[in-house]
Amino acid sequence: MQLCNSGGHALLNHFLPRVCNITTTFVDVRDHEMVKDTIVEGKTTVLYLESMSNLTLIVADLPELCRISHDKGEKVVVDNTFTPMLLSPASLGADIVVHSLTKYISGGADVIAGAICGSASLVNSLMDLHQGALMLLGPTMNAKVAFEFSERIPHLSLRMKEHCRRAMVYGTRMKKLGLKVIYPGLEEHPDHTLLKSMANENYGFGGILCLDMETEEKANQLMSQLQNCIRFGIMAVSLGYHETLMSCSGSSTSSEMNVEEKKMAGISPGLIRMSIGYSGTLEQKWIQFEKALARI
Ligand SMILES: Cc1ncc(COP(=O)(O)O)c(C=O)c1O
Incomplete structure (x- = not known):
């Protein structure tokens, strides 16, 4: 993954390794050789990056990074919070796109929410009654908040x-x-x-x-x-x-x-x-x- 917004940095650098036993390695997304060398086939599962980095505004070469990752059997998750509409990471190869809706998508600085966008099977698995992390751990969106967003996205x-x-x-x-x-x-x-x-x-x-x-x-x-x-x-x-x-x-x-x-x-x-x-x-x-x- 790439060095990213500091909440994300703390989550990936401290919380996930300590609490969830998920190990993380930070890479510079501009250095494609470094990205390639860091992926351990069969062990590394996800490349996680920001389309435009918070805060130094580095832009990730999404088609190339997706190609490198997919060749090694890895999925790509792109945080597109800085560039909604401007970039369409899914069309450029990303498997999953995440957004903080709190920012541009809300536009009003008054609602806190996030979105995970992916295939129907991914979304259904997250919402699964028995195994789904979103279903079981709580962050399902309030219907009124979802309605607010539906009025702002147009x-x-x-x-x-x-x-x-x-x-x-x-x-x-x-x-x-x-x-x-x-x-x-x-x-x-x-x-x-x-x-x-x-x-x-x-x-x-x-x-x-x-x-x-x-x-x-x-x-x-x-x-x-x-x-x-x-x-x-x-x-x-x-x-x-x-x-x-x-x-x-x-x-x-x-x-x-x-x-x-x-x-x-x-x-x-x-x-x-x-x-x-x-x-x-x-x-x-x-x-x-x-x-x-x-x-x-
Ligand atoms: C790129 C990026 N992704 C995600 C987040 C997290 O957003 P939220 O606070 O709405 O969870 C931020 C916060 O600044 C961000 O800059």
Whole structure:
């Protein structure tokens, strides 16, 4: 599996080995030789990865990684939380696709839920009355929550397009200002061409961008201006909301990782993750951003 969101990291690195006797090995999904060498045929059962990694925005080459895994008899599980609509991992070879619905798919930052998507036989096995983990352990979705999602999914496509469009504009302008910005839509991003080759048309390159302010202090100063003085966005660890959400991930969502693990995952102490929203006009929000930047 690939280093991933820190809750996922803690689950895979600590909980599963300790409680469920499931051993895990972390690999860099960009290093296909490493992925190949790590799979022990007959022993390794699953390659688990994020389509776009939280939080360094590394894009996984899904067709190639699925090919490598399937050749070795392994299943591929893809967390597509960062790229709903934009990427369709099942069409690119994944066996199972998981989503945190809490983020883009909800869009309202008000419902906590997740989804496991796979073949009918997989879903039926999870719901089996005698053996099904979901049936027996509890996380079956509340029917009212399921209804809420059914009302939001029809406009997910429109919302994603606007998140992506604005992230592209802001990413480009931030770069022009000389800021250190990570965004797969920028040509110099190492996975720009790869993402373009896999993405569904008209969705762009995702709604998340990362701004590296180098130190936590500078990151906090900027976020404080943006939230408290200028009202550009809100400091929060979630993503996929209509307002822009910002977090200094090294000290928030990735705080479960130790210094070495953060370094390995490329998480600098001043990295701000921005989930670009679409409330207000694009130009009005951009003026606010420039104002906050000038103040610090
Ligand atoms: C890529 C990814 N997957 C899954 C999750 C978990 O989401 P939830 O808190 O809704 O379970 C997160 C949380 O940030 C995430 O970033």
